[in-house]
Amino acid sequence: MAIPNPIKLAYKTLQQGKGIAGLAHKELSTRLMEALFPDAIPTTEPISTTLLMELRNSINELEGLDWQEAENGIYPKSLLFEAPWLDWAKRYPLIWLDLPSTWERRKKRRTREIPDFIDTEIYPEYYLQNFHHQTDGYLSDHSAGLYDLQVEILFNGTADSMRRRILAPLKYGLETFKSRNISSLKVLDVATGTGRTLHQIRSAIPDIQLLGIDLSSAYLRQANQWLNKKNNELAQLIRANAEELPFPNNFVQAATCVFLLHELPSKARENVINECWRVIEPGGVLILADSIQINDSPKFKSVLENFPRIFHEPYYKNYLTDDIMQYLKSAGFTDITANSYFMTRVWSASKPLHS
Numbered sequence: 001m002a003i004p005n006p007i008k009l010a011y012k013t014l015q016q017g018k019g020i021a022g023l024a025h026k027e028l029s030t031r032l033m034e035a036l037f038p039d040a041i042p043t044t045e046p047i048s049t050t051l052l053m054e055l056r057n058s059i060n061e062l063e064g065l066d067w068q069e070a071e072n073g074i075y076p077k078s079l080l081f082e083a084p085w086l087d088w089a090k091r092y093p094l095i096w097l098d099l100p101s102t103w104e105r106r107k108k109r110r111t112r113e114i115p116d117f118i119d120t121e122i123y124p125e126y127y128l129q130n131f132h133h134q135t136d137g138y139l140s141d142h143s144a145g146l147y148d149l150q151v152e153i154l155f156n157g158t159a160d161s162m163r164r165r166i167l168a169p170l171k172y173g174l175e176t177f178k179s180r181n182i183s184s185l186k187v188l189d190v191a192t193g194t195g196r197t198l199h200q201i202r203s204a205i206p207d208i209q210l211l212g213i214d215l216s217s218a219y220l221r222q223a224n225q226w227l228n229k230k231n232n233e234l235a236q237l238i239r240a241n242a243e244e245l246p247f248p249n250n251f252v253q254a255a256t257c258v259f260l261l262h263e264l265p266s267k268a269r270e271n272v273i274n275e276c277w278r279v280i281e282p283g284g285v286l287i288l289a290d291s292i293q294i295n296d297s298p299k300f301k302s303v304l305e306n307f308p309r310i311f312h313e314p315y316y317k318n319y320l321t322d323d324i325m326q327y328l329k330s331a332g333f334t335d336i337t338a339n340s341y342f343m344t345r346v347w348s349a350s351k352p353l354h355s
């Protein structure tokens with residue numbers, strides 16, 4: 001009988017634990033909402049047992065690949081276990097305290113409750129909303145402090161496993177520049193939020209220069225706290241609109257963009273892809289990761305359609321059928337590939353050396 005690899009077993013156990021914790025949280029919070037805020041219950045399509053099994057299989061495949069890529073040396077195995085556990089444990093009660101205002105917002109269909117101190121002039125109009133009904137939208141330290149944990153719960157502990165799917169195509173794409181010193185190369189994470197993707201990239205490619213932009217100062221402050229610790233090379237974090245990147249042409253060798261596109265109107269999606277094209281050096285690569293779409297994952301159609309019924313996601317319905325591949329081609333990218341991993345689709349696209 002083969003002896004199970006103890007690290008693999010530990011990884012599987014951790015993921016199972018996170019999955020159970022996520023499901024338990026959702027079950028308990030739904031019951032509480034039913035009791036306290038029955039008017040806030042969204043009308044959703046029922047999910048069949050067969051579909052639940054499909055979802056479970058899809059998570060198993062994702063985690064199998066996550067392990068395999070660590071085993072293949074794409075990133076260190078320690079990354080599979082890494083998270084600010086103590087900090088999350090301290091923040092978890094705040095999620096419960098915040099839930100009633102989230103339900104109230106959903107019940108009253110209030111989706112534009114932005115903090116008073118925000119200068120609305122400096123943000124695009126589409127951004128000034130309570131995405132996911134979250135308190136303050138993306139515009140406060142309170143929201144930034146809860147975000148990572150909320151996403152982990154939403155995806156039953158698979159959020160980072162899905163983010164890590166950008167790492168293999170990113171490393172592969174950077175091969176073009178292998179004759180250069182790695183520390184001279186720059187990767188830009190567009191809409192970096194709290195910096196979870198930059199964190200994964202730093203583990204996989206330790207000496208590469210990290211840049212991150214986001215519209216939210218609060219989220220960047222959180223990213224700064226996680227990323228710019230003692231002895232770490234500084235990650236450069238800049239508040240900016242992804243539609244107007246504050247960099248010259250051909251400035252970075254790679255760009256990544258995770259879970260942004262579904263939160264943008266279609267024109268802004270196209271603008272972001274065009275901006276990425278502009279700042280990437282010829283020979284470089286763009287890796288996008290976002291929700292799967294109906295065409296690539298028809299079996300999950302009802303799950304996808306339920307999402308914007310539960311959470312305030314004003315552009316998600318349009319995103320579900322939008323043609324990301326076409327935006328990439330129109331921008332000029334070539335060698336475009338796309339693959340789905342549980343709830344995430346990853347596109348890899350090259351900016352040709354000669355166009």
Ligand SMILES: C[S@@+](CC[C@H](N)C(=O)[O-])C[C@H]1O[C@@H](n2cnc3c(N)ncnc32)[C@H](O)[C@@H]1O
Nearest residue numbers: 138191192193214215216219240241242258259
């Ligand atoms: C769903 S979060 C994803 C964050 C992060 N990439 C992750 O993997 O968790 C969306 C992020 O996009 C940012 N964002 C939305 N519109 C933006 C824009 N036009 N320019 C820059 N950032 C934007 C938000 O502030 C938020 O941090």
